[in-house]
Amino acid sequence: DAKTTQPTSMDCAEGRAANLPCNHSTISGNEYVYWYRQIHSQGPQYIIHGLKNNETNEMASLIITEDRKSSTLILPHATLRDTAVYYCIVRLLLGYKLSFGAGTTVTVRA
Amino acid sequence: GAGVSQSPRYKVAKRGQDVALRCDPISGHVSLFWYQQALGQGPEFLTYFQNEAQLDKSGLPSDRFFAERPEGSVSTLKIQRTQQEDSAVYLCASSLGGVAGWADTQYFGPGTRLTVL
Numbered sequence: 679d680a681k682t683t684q685p686t687s688m689d690c691a692e693g694r695a696a697n698l699p700c701n702h703s704t705i706s707g708n709e710y711v712y713w714y715r716q717i718h719s720q721g722p723q724y725i726i727h728g729l730k731n732n733e734t735n736e737m738a739s740l741i742i743t744e745d746r747k748s749s750t751l752i753l754p755h756a757t758l759r760d761t762a763v764y765y766c767i768v769r770l771l772l773g774y775k776l777s778f779g780a781g782t783t784v785t786v787r788a
Numbered sequence: 789g790a791g792v793s794q795s796p797r798y799k800v801a802k803r804g805q806d807v808a809l810r811c812d813p814i815s816g817h818v819s820l821f822w823y824q825q826a827l828g829q830g831p832e833f834l835t836y837f838q839n840e841a842q843l844d845k846s847g848l849p850s851d852r853f854f855a856e857r858p859e860g861s862v863s864t865l866k867i868q869r870t871q872q873e874d875s876a877v878y879l880c881a882s883s884l885g886g887v888a889g890w891a892d893t894q895y896f897g898p899g900t901r902l903t904v905l
Contacts, residue, residue: 721792721879721896722831765830774819774844774883776894778830 682766687783696753700766703747708771713751715762756786792897800903801870809865809900813882823879870904
């Protein structure tokens with residue numbers, strides 16, 4: 679699976695949008711971009727995934743660049759409960775392993 | 789419905805003891821995964837089951853680690869002769885389909901924190 683690069687940490691103000699970048703320059707055509715988050719002392723939680731089109735669900739939006747070499751996860755109105763480690767993962771279409779990196783520690787401040 | 793559950797949530801073992809960690813996947817989920825998460829790091833894949841068949845055990849760190857899912861539902865991860873380096877959170881995840889389908893979403897349990905003294 680292609681490798682991903684994320685910032686180590688970032689802060690966000692409560693109520694504002696949080697934009698989390700991820701680079702995956704070696705992504706191939708049959709690989710999806712997945713985002714998970716892990717709140718302290720809990721298991722990872724699925725957020726969203728996409729192939730090449732932008733995606734939106736009740737939790738977040740995923741913007742994938744046209745060349746698919748990078749993506750941004752957007753939490754539209756961050757709350758204190760969104761404080762977590764966010765993992766950007768590139769996964770084969772028919773793959774089953776999730777390769778978590780170090781992720782981005784997001785701290786939402788009041 | 790109920791999510792993935794794991795027991796015990798915390799386990800303290802003396803070095804050399806055997807431990808067994810249980811995972812109850814979401815009902816009807818065909819695929820089951822075990823991951824190991826060391827302190828401050830992301831989860832690392834250990835093994836994968838499709839129903840009762842263990843299709844991939846490439847991530848198991850040594851032959852002291854053994855996983856089973858005899859009836860295609862509940863799974864147990866067993867660690868024999870535990871060592872201090874086995875201290876970690878062990879996460880179980882399940883997904884609806886098998887490898888033949890497209891990449892299914894994996895749903896994780898809360899994990900079991902193992903501390904080996």
